[in-house]
Amino acid sequence: MNNGSKEDYYRNYWILKKLRVDHQDKTPEGKALALKIDSLFDASYSFTSNYIKSNTNILSYYFLLNEVINDRKLEQHFEDIQQNFNLLSAQFPDHSYNYFIEERLKSFKLIKVGKEFIDFTAPDLNGNPVTLSDKLEGKITLLDLWGSWCGGCIATSRTVVPIYEAYKDKGFNVIGVAREFKNTKALERTLEREKFPWLNLLELDDKQELWLKYGIPNSGGMTLLIDRDGKILAISPQADEIQKILEKKL
């Protein structure tokens, strides 16, 4: 895949990411090697999980925290991780890891296609509180979680601009939320440059833990396409996927 532009790179990145899940992108030799690595990671996971079950100490809780941070392990071992969490949160009822892990496990179950979006209130750039559900207004809405420091997010947002312009009067909307740290100077500069034509809200210093609630505490961002009834239609769809869905639904 070589299409020259950064936007094309990020679009193709998502296609490649899907192929990588089952190593469909690899040569037979590459696939055999990747499967060996997978099996070693699985064995390492089992060893750690058994350690956790036999040792309900703070070291085990640290290991569990690491498992929860890793999306791939969550996908593969969710039930086991949940079981270990029940064990350790009972052992450490007041520990600060409890909230993080509980929210991460919750978001892992909730942020799925067909489930309802998670509502929140965040300030706009003038400090006025805005509740997401109030702004959906019966439109299909792309929630764009991004940040001025996330190059990939900005490239993705750029690919949405032409779709927004084409469908904004037909029942499509975009709402951005920028995850910023310390202040909004970089965000203001980025918006001045990019001129994204939709409403942008602010998540400053993770005050509302939106990235954790949406299951991406360690990522720059993601997008969610939300249907008129509040159900998630697609997670991080590419621009052409959004267009196909809008063509079908609007």
Add this chain to the structure above:
Amino acid sequence: MNAQPFQCTIKGTVSDTSIEELKLFKFLEVANDSVFVVPVKNGKFNYTFQFDKDEAYRFEYFNHKSEGWIFPFFPIDGEINFTLFPLEINGSYLINKIEGGQINQEYMGFREIVGTQYNIQIDQLYNRWDSLEEAGIFTMILLWY
């Protein structure tokens, strides 16, 4: 362990003399949150900080090539000694040493088992992965801009 602050002194050596500081975080905090900056002089550091509960902390350190590493540990009310090896050494995470505190000892023991049983093999397979990529026979799809 909670409420009352405890004092942990971390001492040690960093073999990579291009490292001038260690950044010290609670493991769950992101880089933009509060951070202790531990100065390293002539490869040595000695720093005391307060903590109030049992939880993992992490060092982050970078060499002159901006190559970085994260190293976790568990503070104790007392002294911990570290020996941190150059980042370029393959598997340096296995030979870095911590002395002080039962949980840190437990962590070292666990890390050695997992390292020798799994991580060394995984590293070797990733080296093979790199070789296949260099030879252009790892993936059928190339992506660049």
